[in-house]
Amino acid sequence: MIPLQTNTGATGNTGNTENTGNTGNTGNTGNTGVVLTSPRLEEKDESALMAARRLAAAATQAAQTMQEIAQAHTKLPPQSKQVQPPTEAKRMYTGKHGKKGTLATVVRKNGSAQAFWPNGSNIAISIDVEPGNTGNAGTGSQESEGSEGSEGLPGYRTFVSGGPGGTMVLSLDPNGYGSINRLSGKTLVCFNGHHKGGHLLTKEGLIMKQWNSKGVITLPNGEKTTLNSTNGTNVIGIRLEEKGRLVAKMTVHEQVEGDEDRPHPVELEIVFKCKNIAQSFRHGRNAMV
Secondary structure, X not given: OOOOOOOHHHOOOOOOOOOXXXXXXXXXXXXXXXXXXXXXXXXXXHHHHHHHHHHHHHHHHHHHHHHHHXXXXXXXXOOOOOOOOOOEEEEEEEOHHHOEEEEEEXXXXXXXXXXXXXXXXXXXXXXXXXHHHHOOOOOOOOHHHOOOOOOOOOOEEEEEEOOOOOOEEEEEOOOOEEEEEOOOOOEEEEEEOOOOOEEEEOOOXXXXXXXXXXXXXXXXXXXXXXXXXXXXXXXXXXXXXXXOOEEEEEEXXXXXXXXXXXXXXXXXXXXXXXXXXXXXXXXOOOOOO
């Protein structure tokens, strides 16, 4: 017979008599497994951690605040819209109760201009640029804006109507050809071109006075005289409309030494007075006012 051997090394397996409160077989001293648990932080460690967290949050908030301040200082103000220079100057008639009425006059940056009668449709004065006169039509050059014509003359054409619905009373082209009529419709002034001059006519159509390209005024017999016999000047006023709302002022400049650059002797101004409007225009480039 083989004798029974006593397993003294497994004394922990003795029926688990020391299993008090189900403690996981603590009586099994021969197989004692190690149980790991996290060490509990002490109160001073927890305080240090919370302080570090608060410090980090404060630093983050401070960085954000500084960034916002920097952006506010470096942010450029919104760019204002560029103001475009005006291309024309308009004047309006005064309507009822002080309100604006219809368009009275307009002057554009190229020197052209127009004046209108109060009904808003009929033109009283029209001064237009003729770029074709320069030989540079459509080029956009200064010449095409009416600075000088093919003969070295201003490229403007002037037309005046003698009242609302009236007929033409004044016409002058860039080369100095045109006429001014009396209120009766008969011709008073005849412009024969800048190289030829012009003349004043009597009511019967006879030459009364004449001038040449240098502005020298003479009688038909060749005797030198002035344009205005009343005051002895070379300036005359011509009423173009019965009520005096349109008056032409014509000046003939006699060429003197040092004045050779004057392209032509005649200077023509038209004064327009209607209701609240009083404005002067010239045969040539007009300024925006």
